Amino acid sequence: MPxxxxxxxxxxxxxxxxxxxxxxxxxxxxxxxxxxxPAVVVQPMTPAEISRVLCYANQNQIPVVPRGAGTGLAGGxxxxxxxxxxxxxxxxxxxxxxxxxLTATLECGVVTQKFHTLVESMGLFYPxxxxxxxxxxxxxxxxxxxxxPRGVKYGTTKDYVLGVEAVLPDGEIIRYxxxxxxxxxxxxxARLLTGSEGTLGIITKVTVKLLTLPAYRRTMVAVFAELEAxxxxxxxxxxxxxxxxxxxxxxxxxxxxxxxxxxxxxxxxAEAFLLIELxxxxxxxxxxxxQIIAICxxxxxxxxxxxxxxxxxxxxxxxxxVLFPATARRAPTILIEDATVARSQVPAMIREIxxxxxxxxxxxGVSGHVGDGxxxxxxxxxxxxxxxxxxxxxxxxxxxxxxxxxGGTLSGEHGIGYLKAPYLEWEFKSAGVNxxxxxxxxxxxxxxxxxxxxxxxxxxxxx
Amino acid sequence: xxxxxxxxxxxxxxxxxxxCLEHCPVYIEDGVESSVARGRLNLIQALLVEKxxxxxxxxxxxxxxxxxxxxxxxxxxxxxxVDDIVITARADLxxxxxxxxxxxFLLRQVVNRSNTTNLATWTLSIARRLxxxxxxxxxxxxxxxxxxxxxxxxPTGEVRGRVGYFIGCATNxxxxxxxxxxxxxxxxxxxxxxxPANQHCCGIPALAHGELGAAQEAVSWNAELFAKLDVxxxxxxxxxxxxxxxxxxxxxxxxxxxxxxKVAAVAEKVVEITEFITxxxxxxxxxxxxxDSQETVKVDVDSAENNIDIADxxxxxxxxxxxxxxxxxxxxxxxxxxxxxxxxxxxxxxxxMSEPQRCCGAGGSFFVDHEELAESIRVxxxxxxxxxxxxxxxxxxxxxxxxxRSGLEKKMPVLHPIELLANAIYPSVRA
Numbered sequence: 001m002p003x004x005x006x007x008x009x010x011x012x013x014x015x016x017x018x019x020x021x022x023x024x025x026x027x028x029x030x031x032x033x034x035x036x037x038p039a040v041v042v043q044p045m046t047p048a049e050i051s052r053v054l055c056y057a058n059q060n061q062i063p064v065v066p067r068g069a070g071t072g073l074a075g076g077x078x079x080x081x082x083x084x085x086x087x088x089x090x091x092x093x094x095x096x097x098x099x100x101x102l103t104a105t106l107e108c109g110v111v112t113q114k115f116h117t118l119v120e121s122m123g124l125f126y127p128x129x130x131x132x133x134x135x136x137x138x139x140x141x142x143x144x145x146x147x148x149p150r151g152v153k154y155g156t157t158k159d160y161v162l163g164v165e166a167v168l169p170d171g172e173i174i175r176y177x178x179x180x181x182x183x184x185x186x187x188x189x190a191r192l193l194t195g196s197e198g199t200l201g202i203i204t205k206v207t208v209k210l211l212t213l214p215a216y217r218r219t220m221v222a223v224f225a226e227l228e229a230x231x232x233x234x235x236x237x238x239x240x241x242x243x244x245x246x247x248x249x250x251x252x253x254x255x256x257x258x259x260x261x262x263x264x265x266x267x268x269x270a271e272a273f274l275l276i277e278l279x280x281x282x283x284x285x286x287x288x289x290x291q292i293i294a295i296c297x298x299x300x301x302x303x304x305x306x307x308x309x310x311x312x313x314x315x316x317x318x319x320x321x322v323l324f325p326a327t328a329r330r331a332p333t334i335l336i337e338d339a340t341v342a343r344s345q346v347p348a349m350i351r352e353i354x355x356x357x358x359x360x361x362x363x364x365g366v367s368g369h370v371g372d373g374x375x376x377x378x379x380x381x382x383x384x385x386x387x388x389x390x391x392x393x394x395x396x397x398x399x400x401x402x403x404x405x406x407g408g409t410l411s412g413e414h415g416i417g418y419l420k421a422p423y424l425e426w427e428f429k430s431a432g433v434n435x436x437x438x439x440x441x442x443x444x445x446x447x448x449x450x451x452x453x454x455x456x457x458x459x460x461x462x463x
Numbered sequence: 464x465x466x467x468x469x470x471x472x473x474x475x476x477x478x479x480x481x482x483c484l485e486h487c488p489v490y491i492e493d494g495v496e497s498s499v500a501r502g503r504l505n506l507i508q509a510l511l512v513e514k515x516x517x518x519x520x521x522x523x524x525x526x527x528x529x530x531x532x533x534x535x536x537x538x539x540x541x542x543x544x545v546d547d548i549v550i551t552a553r554a555d556l557x558x559x560x561x562x563x564x565x566x567x568f569l570l571r572q573v574v575n576r577s578n579t580t581n582l583a584t585w586t587l588s589i590a591r592r593l594x595x596x597x598x599x600x601x602x603x604x605x606x607x608x609x610x611x612x613x614x615x616x617x618p619t620g621e622v623r624g625r626v627g628y629f630i631g632c633a634t635n636x637x638x639x640x641x642x643x644x645x646x647x648x649x650x651x652x653x654x655x656x657x658x659p660a661n662q663h664c665c666g667i668p669a670l671a672h673g674e675l676g677a678a679q680e681a682v683s684w685n686a687e688l689f690a691k692l693d694v695x696x697x698x699x700x701x702x703x704x705x706x707x708x709x710x711x712x713x714x715x716x717x718x719x720x721x722x723x724x725k726v727a728a729v730a731e732k733v734v735e736i737t738e739f740i741t742x743x744x745x746x747x748x749x750x751x752x753x754x755d756s757q758e759t760v761k762v763d764v765d766s767a768e769n770n771i772d773i774a775d776x777x778x779x780x781x782x783x784x785x786x787x788x789x790x791x792x793x794x795x796x797x798x799x800x801x802x803x804x805x806x807x808x809x810x811x812x813x814x815x816m817s818e819p820q821r822c823c824g825a826g827g828s829f830f831v832d833h834e835e836l837a838e839s840i841r842v843x844x845x846x847x848x849x850x851x852x853x854x855x856x857x858x859x860x861x862x863x864x865x866x867x868r869s870g871l872e873k874k875m876p877v878l879h880p881i882e883l884l885a886n887a888i889y890p891s892v893r894a
Contacts, residue, residue: 022521023495025509026502031480043494070481070496090494135484325540332476384475 004062005040008084011052016043016090027085030070030077031132032419033333033383038065038079043087047165047173047204050086054202054448055171057084063451064169066198068109068140071132073336074417076144076197076453086202088139094118095205103162103179105207108139125211127154130413131324139203145195147413149246149320152238152371153279154211156413157194163207164190166200169444178207192439197415198450200443214279217245218289219313220306222274222296223267227251230272231347233299234370237276238343240295242288246277247371248320251350254327254367258319261326266319270302274370275320277313320367327365331380335392335419339403340374340412352402353377360395374412397423416454424455464717465551465675467511474508474548476541477501483545486534488822488840497525500535500545507552518556526552528833530826531671532789547714553673608639609662616646616656623653626739627694627732629685629708631701632664633861641700641861644885645736649698651888652740656698659688665707670715671827682712683722689732690725697732698739700879702797702859703827706790708733737800737859737880741807780810783883784853786844786867787820788860801857801880808887816847825866841870848875857883 005019018024018041028035039062044050057064063083070077079085091107097119098104104119104126112133119126129148130136140146142164147156163177176189193203224230234247250258250273255266266273276292278285293304307313327334341349350366353375357364368375377399381392400410400423410420410427425433433455443449483500484490490499497506506525509516516522531546539545608630626649634642649656666681685708689697699705712726734742783805791797798820805813824830824840844867848856856877858864864877871877 018495018497020519020521021509021516022506022519022525023497023502025505025516026496026499028505029479031478033479041495069484087496132480132482135482325542328478328480328540329476329542332478334478382475 004060004084007056008040008042008053011056012042012044012049016045018042027067027070027079027087030067030072030075032073032075032078032335032417033389034075034078034418036079036081038083038085041085041087043090045090047091047167050088050167050202050204051171051173053084053086054167054169057448058169058171058446061446061448064198064202064448065450066139066143066202068137068143069111069132069135071136072140072144072417073338073414073419074144074411075419076415076417076450077140078418080452088202088204089137091139091204097122097124097210098179099124101179102210102212103207104210105163105205106138107205108137108142108203110138112136112138112141119210120213123213125213126160126208127211128157128160138206138208142194142203142206143197144415145413147369147374149248149369151369151374151413152247153243153245158191160208160210161190161194161206162209164193164203165205166193166203168201169446169448173204174201181209195415197417197453199440199453200449202449214245216282216285217277217279217313218285218307219275219277219316220289220292220304221316222276222292222304223270223302224272224274224300225270225302226300227271227350228347229300230274231344231370233296233301234274234346235343236295236299237292238371240291242278242291242295244276244288244292244371245279246275247369248275249273249346249368249370250275250319250323251366253365254323255319257326257330257365258323261329262318262322264315264319264322267302273319275316277317323367327378327380330363330365331382333381333383333389333392335379335381335396336414337377337379337396337399338374338412338414339377339399339408339410340372341403341406341408343371343373345406345408346370346373346375349373349375349403349406349408352406353399356395356398356402360391360398362391362395364395369412372412373408396420401426418452418456421452421454421456465547465554465670465714467507467551467555470544470548470551471512473543474504474512477504477543478541480540482538482540483535486538488530488532488534488824489528489836491843492836492839493528498528500539500543503529503549504543504545507548511552511555523556526556528836530789530822530824530829532822532826533792534789534820534822537792547711550670550673553671554675555673557673603636604639606639608635608642609658609660611639612642612646612658614658614660616650616658618650618653618655621653622655625655625657625694627689627692627697628656628658629665629689629697629699629704629733630658630662631699631704631861632668633865634700635662637865638861638879641879641882644879644882645698645700647885647889648736648740648881657692657694659692662688665701665704665712666715667703667707667711668827670707670711671829675715678715679720682707682715682726683720686712686722686725686729689729694732696734696739697729698734698736700736700859700881701861702735702788702790702793703862705733705735706793709793735794735797735800735859737804738794738796740881740884741800741803742796781855781883782812782814782851782853783855783857783878784814784816784848784851785819785880786816786823786848786856786858786863786877788858788863789820789822789826790860791820797859801859804880804884805857808883810887811883814851814853816851816853818847821847823863823867823870825860825862827862830866837866841866845870 008017024037027041028037063080065079065083066086067077089109091109094106096105127150129150130146141157145158165175167173252271278288363380365378379392381388487499496502529549533546536545663681663684666678669677709730785801805811823844824837830837857880868877
């Protein structure tokens with residue numbers, strides 16, 4: 001499409017318009033497997049440039065796909081045919097960290113880890129910690145409501161967004177919210193844009209809430225012979241009000257995967273390995289540690305170990321950290337699910353995942369943020385094997401259905417993208433999805449913003 | 464043997480996580496996902512495996528715009544050997560998009576280096592005329608290191624062991640002072656050093672340019688030379704030579720190549736000098752090495768055998784900062800060794816720069832072909848170095864040494880860690 005490229009080169013610095021297929025290849029997918037070559041990739045530097053691009057695309061009815069670091073696991077940044085990919089990584093200014101009001105305002109392309117490092121150097125704390133935080137962007141986090149292990153105590157990105165600036169498909173720039181912690185004015189457009197996965201507009205700036213950095217952290221592990229006992233203990237810990245800052249479950253299959261990758265001497269015969277981190281004031285943390293040990297004992301824990309120092313805590317968390325590379329080495333493609341259920345339903349969900357794995361003759365590793373019921377079944381597959389991919393996607397649908405049957409949700413922190421779009425009606429029925437469509441229509445009457453995401457045309461999927 | 468068939472599976476293993484965005488020095492400058500490992504793998508797959516794209520100038524640019532620094536590989540959750548795959552693609556596409564005839568000829572001359580400095584001088588002068596080296600490139604040493612040293616150097620006292628010494632091209636032609644330091648330290652420690660004549664380049668520059676034939680000649684030649692030595696270790700002072708000899712040599716040759724067993728035997732013995740001299744058990748008696756020093760304070764051997772804490776025993780005089788070479792992954796102790804070495808020298812202290820593992824932009828000879836890009840990578844590094852306020856930089860890679868030196872404009876020396884130790888033993892030779 002030489003006309004398109006030429007037009008965009010007139011709107012932006014031509015050096016930031018990429019149309020060689022050799023460059024477009026790198027933008028054919030996010031961290032999911034379906035690959036579609038876009039027509040062009042642009043890298044705007046300012047909201048005004050984004051506005052020009054959207055205005056042009058809207059007039060010419062060309063689909064636009066916003067993109068942060070392309071680490072999404074639901075396919076939200078997968079381009080459509082003929083689309084303009086708007087790569088937002090160059091908007092990377094942290095505009096302000098306001099100590100007095102405990103807020104920060106930043107551009108969408110700021111890398112999450114860099115933002116963490118910055119605020120932590122000032123004694124402040126921004127909790128959301130997605131696995132991809134070393135590379136992913138804050139704008140992408142807001143657009144997908146990204147979470148992470150700290151969700152159990154601190155919630156996910158949606159709980160920190162106070163205000164947004166966004167460019168709408170017609171090129172208008174809107175701002176909603178800001179530093180006020182209270183706001184009861186009009187529809188909450190910040191919340192609406194948060195998690196909109198690029199289907200309503202492009203989020204260019206966000207103002208987020210900050211906390212003060214916890215003074216003290218402690219890590220401990222608890223080993224259970226039975227999964228149910230571990231789940232009981234988790235529920236009892238939360239119910240007792242001793243909410244850990246991270247509460248991660250490694251099941252037997254994950255432990256085996258990790259041990260095969262790096263021998264850490266993890267227990268071989270345990271069904272559940274809980275990694276627990278507490279943070280806050282030292283006295284309170286000590287108290288809660290004792291409380292948690294007591295609860296674990298009441299639930300038949302085999303052993304509990306408290307890290308004596310930061311180095312030992314680091315070693316304990318190493319097991320969780322290497323789970324991703326360890327799993328990555330087991331298969332060329334991994335569908336990482338994020339079905340989420342109420343905490344009490346975790347054992348039932350794990351049993352169902354095992355059943356689904358057997359039924360479809362697949363290997364599905366289970367780990368997850370058990371403290372908030374957010375499991376990550378990792379379906380091992382191979383993008384170059386269509387038959388295996390078909391079974392893997394079928395299993396994904398079945399896991400989604402099961403999570404909903406247990407009263408949970410399709411996605412805890414990844415978003416819907418295109419991968420789970422066929423299931424959306426299962427969760428919200430046609431009335432709910434139709435309302436969402438009408439909202440989308442109001443923002444984007446020409447349907448140029450990230451089409452094919454969140455829901456699909458043609459109603460409910462059948463699995 | 465760097466054939467694309469051998470890497471089809473490896474490319475497919477990429478789970479597309481994009482975590483390589485964190486590590487790539489070129490991506491940090493270019494900011495485009497086609498300039499990062501995942502983009503390059505997808506490009507190579509389209510060009511050479513699926514053949515959905517035909518080779519083009521842009522493909523050539525993207526594939527040549529890789530430092531082969533291996534930072535992506537070291538950080539890859541799937542452990543994909545990205546640099547090997549890029550080398551393979553370069554070898555495959557080289558005829559159309561890689562080297563000109565003149566450059567290829569020169570690479571062969573460099574690889575098959577003969578014992579005459581004349582040839583090196585001549586090669587360099589041609590390279591200058593072809594604009595292959597920057598103006599400030601150092602002159603070739605008037606006598607190459609090989610010409611100055613005998614093939615066997617014995618220690619003055621009792622012989623405690625016997626090692627071979629692989630002389631890299633940089634030490635041979637540009638920095639013979641590193642070679643002097645290596646021999647001084649080894650002989651002071653009681654090692655007999657065997658330096659076979661007619662060593663060739665390790666082959667890594669040829670490999671980086673996809674010039675597989677020249678790399679194979681170099682690998683076989685050196686394996687032949689070193690496999691027959693009766694030595695306990697083969698010492699190198701260059702992390703890239705070490706990477707080549709230890710890891711890449713076997714991959715360079717055909718699986719069935721008759722030299723493979725010799726390559727493996729040599730690889731087994733390859734150790735970087737700093738690591739060799741500091742590794743556990745070797746340093747049990749620091750007075751042997753430090754005994755002659757007039758500038759250093761004697762260390763109390765009884766206080767700690769392998770864990771010498773001298774922080775309080777002397778006022779530190781020289782403050783150094785350590786630039787970690789990218790070609791470090793072939794030995795897990797490479798990064799710690801210079802720290803350990805400095806901790807043994809009462810007159811030296813180490814101040815850590817921020818991101819010591821960040822690439823300096825040299826990338827072997829990458830900086831020659833990609834002047835602007837390399838320069839912008841170096842600017843970040845120089846900032847990190849200068850904010851340490853150190854007196855000197857230490858690093859075990861001669862390309863980094865050269866490139867940082869020219870960037871620092873002689874305001875700060877760049878040394879090999881082993882030179883610090885040699886200077887401590889023989890302060891009179893301090894440069």
